[in-house]
Amino acid sequence: KDKTQWHNYVKPLVHAYNCTKNDTTGFAPYELMFGRQPRLPVDLAFGLPLHCKNFQSHSEYIEKLKATLQESYKLATKNAQKMAEKNKMRYDTRIKPSRLEPGDRVLVRAVRLRGKHKLADRWEADI
Known part of the structure; x- marks a missing residue:
């Protein structure tokens, strides 16, 4: 609608996110912060006690x-660790190890760049 x-939508969206169970931890962020389910x-519509x-x-x-x-x-920590292991296993099944031979061309990250260099080349052509 009106962008x-x-x-005006940030607070309700953040509250909705915080009240929603996280797949990784198994808890809503609200529960981990306040130690109880959010009201x-x-x-009130269902007449649950406050x-x-x-x-x-x-x-x-x-x-x-x-x-x-x-x-x-x-x-939550145990659930997050289990999920991390599961994600690692899923990642490892898709990744293929690469073999480099002498003379192969590779990109080398230009680590000397500091500050604002949005348009700078992040990779060096020659070593």
Whole structure:
């Protein structure tokens, strides 16, 4: 529609992303940040309670939150490691090792470039 109003959509989109389960970690970023499921407008529409757990004290709440977050971090790390291994295996099945022989032409990255060099050649022709 009106592309000049894009900034009005950033916050709702970020919130939607943060409330969506991540395939790699298995958790929504919101859960890993706050230690609980987000409360969404759809929860009110279905009549779900806003306060699920009653705690006796603030310290009890803090202890429970700390334990929940630690367990979530452990699971998210384990899930991310499993996904990284799976992605590596998938990548390794498609990659073919290359053999270089003396005299083969190769590109050498020009590492001396610093700063703004958008249009500069990133590869050296001669060594």
